[in-house]
Amino acid sequence: MLTPATGVDVLSRRRRPAAPFAPSRTGRRPRPTTARERRAMAWAYARAAGRSDEMVTAVLLAITVVVAAAVVALAPHLGGRLVARELVLCAAAAAYFGLTWGALRTGAGRRATALRWLGATVEPAIVTVALWIVAHTNGAAWAAAAPAWALYAVVMAANVLRMDPRLCVYGGAVAVLGHLAVYFGAVAPGLTAADVARVPPLGAWGAWAGALWLSLVAAALAVATERMRRLAITGGSEVWRRQRLEAELSRFVSPDVAQAILRGDAVAGAAERREVTVLFCDLRDFTGLCERWAPEDVVALLNEFYEEACRLIRNHGGTVNKFLGDGLLALFGAPDEHPNHAQAAAEAAHEIVYAVDSLRERGGVWAHLDVGIGLDSGHVVCGAVGAQSRLEYTAIGSVVNRAARLQGLSKRANRRIVLSRDCVDRLGPRANVVALGEVPLKGFDDPVAVYAFRYS
Structure with missing residues (x-):
């Protein structure tokens, strides 16, 4: 299956030349008087x-x-x-x-x-x-x-x-x-x-x-x-x-969550069980990047990376749930259902990797940019969590924790995209992956079967 933006077959990972990196819009949106x-x-x-x-x-x-x-x-x-x-x-x-x-x-x-x-x-x-x-x-x-x-x-x-x-x-x-x-x-x-x-x-x-x-x-x-x-x-x-x-809220939460807030559906305790694929993305060696470059350059890099990553995730039907310093957590299948959430998450992950490659060609602070991504699929509980005075839409479950651990494992495995067996099963038999074996992950009693795409 070829993705329209990059011409990449996600399942076989035959890479074609990536599309030029689209310049992102910077600066705050003007507030109307x-x-x-x-x-x-x-x-x-x-x-x-x-x-x-x-x-x-x-x-x-x-x-x-x-x-x-x-x-x-x-x-x-x-x-x-x-x-x-x-x-x-x-x-x-x-x-x-x-x-x-x-x-x-x-x-x-x-x-x-x-x-x-x-x-x-x-x-x-x-x-x-x-x-x-x-x-x-x-x-x-x-x-x-x-x-x-x-x-x-x-x-x-x-x-x-x-x-x-x-x-x-x-x-x-x-x-x-x-x-x-x-x-x-x-x-x-x-x-x-x-x-x-x-x-x-x-x-x-x-x-x-x-x-x-x-x-x-x-x-x-x-x-x-x-x-x-x-x-x-x-x-x-x-x-x-x-x-x-709604436009202002969408700058802080996903558009779907913003609409739920305006409808009054975001109530503490209102949660639902969903089958999703979690994408956990993190910039590698970000601490060293901050030490070597001026804060202004690092912030500009981070904002442009987030801008492009969010655009790619939205294009594939995902929702950026939260930013975590130099990383982000995205959900495919929540708050809106997605029939092919694992496929969409895999395509978004590969396009993020290729976007980072395009950014790195600029040189300077961009030359040190690299990314690690963890993917896991399963059931989570999604909803508004917190006090009535301060709520946050989030997903809770072992799938979220496992995706974060897989992302951390990606650097040690010398892979940029690492995924679980559950995610591979949902991608189907055409998924061109290689098994990395069963690896113990922090917080999990049993070792987890880990896979990576051959061309990641």
Whole structure:
């Protein structure tokens, strides 16, 4: 099986040239200030509003298509001239909505803002033109009874999705002016006294009542939009704070443990039994390294080694459980289960070794860098251990202790990766290992069968 990062067959250990060592990111992550948080929320809100604009335009385009289809279906009852004029208007509206949608997809900043205000102006105007065409083509009575008046409410409601209460007020004002302009400019001149006497709402007071109704709807929509906007900003701010907190926690514990802490699952005594592979890694001759080189150089070496080792462990589904001075303890199979935890740990171990080789080629303080790794598989108890005021997620069991002893044995055995029989059994028959015999380990009554990869 070839690993993608290094081109190494973990089971047969046929080594190919290692990939170049990726430069790691150094320094602390910038802590966002309150002003930065506000800018982030404003950007997120603007992005959400832009997506809402696209959705509004797409919905109005669909409504235009439906209206055009309805006009065609009702053509025998509407008359040829009205159908032709309404279809021309629908085609123009569809072209406008299509172009606006395309512009919103590629536009940002001032262009998107201008398109929002343009939409709040043009959309009620389209309804006004449609009613004017009906009044001049089929008469005032037709226009007064046309269902197109309800489209004013539809285009006003569309402004809610633009998440700007000012657009709701402005769009409502344009709709009210259009409503009054159609009535007094096209409908009222064609009505007779008999029409008004027969249907009183056709009179001027009915037009003013409709204008008042549209104004109240616009005000209600503006209030609802402002409320929705505040909830969106508050919710987005909470999500952003949670993500920032999770990112900060992940610098001290693994991402999985950080999520458990934020969920409130990290409770003292909450433990579970898991089958895992433990990887215990330690830098060799670190004390001598500290004596020969300046502390700043040693800290830089240690940080970069940890950065790369953690990245490789995460890439293979492992969790860095803790740092131990010049070493680290990683778990494969906890807190999240891993179906091939032994294979993943072996691949991560070999890639760490090859990364160290790449670092050593730099010379200087890096020339003395070397590593020893111990691997063991078995059952451990994982969970939050400690007092309620201070908890630590850890794994407890003989597997952890044995992996640490195997790592200590690696230098005496002149091997960089040493593993137990349990780990070899889980790797399967293709594991290209060599037996080092049964070795007594401190803290264990019986000798332990020890193995190493042939090319480690």
